[in-house]
Amino acid sequence: MSPTSQPTIPRVALVTGTSSGIGEAVVKHFCHLGHQVLAVDYNPDGKAIADAAGAAFFEADLTGADACRAAVAEAVKRFGHLDILLNNAGIQHVASIEEFPEAKWRQILDLMLTAPFLLTQAAWPYMRKAGWGRIINIASVHAQVASPGKAAYISAKHGMVGLTKTAALEGGALGITANAICPAYVKTPLVDNQIADQARMHGMEEQEVIEQIMLKNAAIKRLIDPSEVASLAAYLASDAAGAVTGASWNIDLGWTAQ
Template identity: 50%
Template sequence: MTLSSAHPGPHAPALDLGGRTALVTGAAGGIGRACALRLAAAGAKVRAVDRDAAGLDALAERATGLAGTVEPHVLDLTDLDAAEHAAAGTDVLVNNAGIQLVRPIEEFPPEVFHTVLTVMLEAPFRLIRGALPHMYGQGWGRIVNVSSVHGLRASAYKAAYVAAKHGLEGLSKTAALEGAPHGVTSNCVNPAYVRTPLVERQITDQARAHGIPEERVVSEVLLQDSALKRLIEPEEVAEAVAYLCGPHASFVTGTSLVLDGGWTAH
């Protein structure tokens, strides 16, 4: 008997989030937009959270005709009470929103450091806090924290971003331990550089910090440590998020799904 004639393995079940409510932060663009569309395609009712009202409206229009729906929810995540309130009643929570500033520590504005930690660590805590009562009550929930390779590795000139992502890793693991008896999983997705406006906007700052022309930033800074010499696409990250929400990932919790093109293999 050849391998090709052996009985095939069980087919992985398709993602069906019909009847589920998902909340995605930073949903107006990039990874968040891709995640919102992927979860809506699986039938979820998606609360799309962002401070970019026009971007959310464009997202909702793009989602027309999908199995689920996208509902724009304009919110600045520095309003922590509002963030926690927005998460009430959600079955799936995707903490994705992020901001970035590239500066040496001695030049890094303390107020920006504070804002980055608020949006990327304290807000996820408050969102998880708001979502858990409903998840615990029904015995099912999925928390996916969009971390980064910078949640596992540091880079120069990114003190706030690296600190926030490292903190998010710990928060995610704590939520996994507490949520396990209640049917709630919590995981991180850790991409390397993704083709998003957030990455595109930092090229100028990277060129300044490293003292090189902007055209050399992608190859010499962004992709220097990656074995695969390309940016990852937002839709690839969204598929990883979808996997963690599916029934075939019910035993996956407290871990980090690394999509770094070989960066951490060094």
């Protein structure tokens, strides 16, 4: 999983949620390894990030089914095939179940569970035809455990692990692997933006949120760097990981060791 290791064969990868955080780190790392990458994000600012990394960019709101299919079609149009699908796009909303807006629930589930399913479904025929494919779903430590105030996010991430396992079983005979990566809190804008929400919900100072909520259950008391997740994704996307499928890879600072 060294950042300097090279893939056996450069592949074509579609990565979602690429304008910041984990997705941005994956795009940069995959391009460094020689992969051809289509970076997909609803934020047009993602184009500059993709251009700087050497990736192509496709602007899309993946809460729509047509946009998911269009993203896969764009990757195949540009590069001729599709080998790696990394589902990362996500949003967060912090509120109690009693106060959680139905519209926000639906948006989060559409983006973080339905979209990965539709993208996988659209990519599947190309991977099956090639006899080789890698599906990598960025889940979360919250795919393993729950926390208050995150009903939609946690439901989506738990569902993503189920989707990963099903894809692994269906893809095994076809040369397609599927794995989930389950990080604890990563130093990303998504995490930064929810600190204030958590502080309001729990009546805490923002630094207390980091110490008493985000890092409370961690053995290693720090946030994860996005590049650490990207390195694990690169391994799972490689030929070396051909025997690895249906697994949830915890990169959680020891959170679930208790």
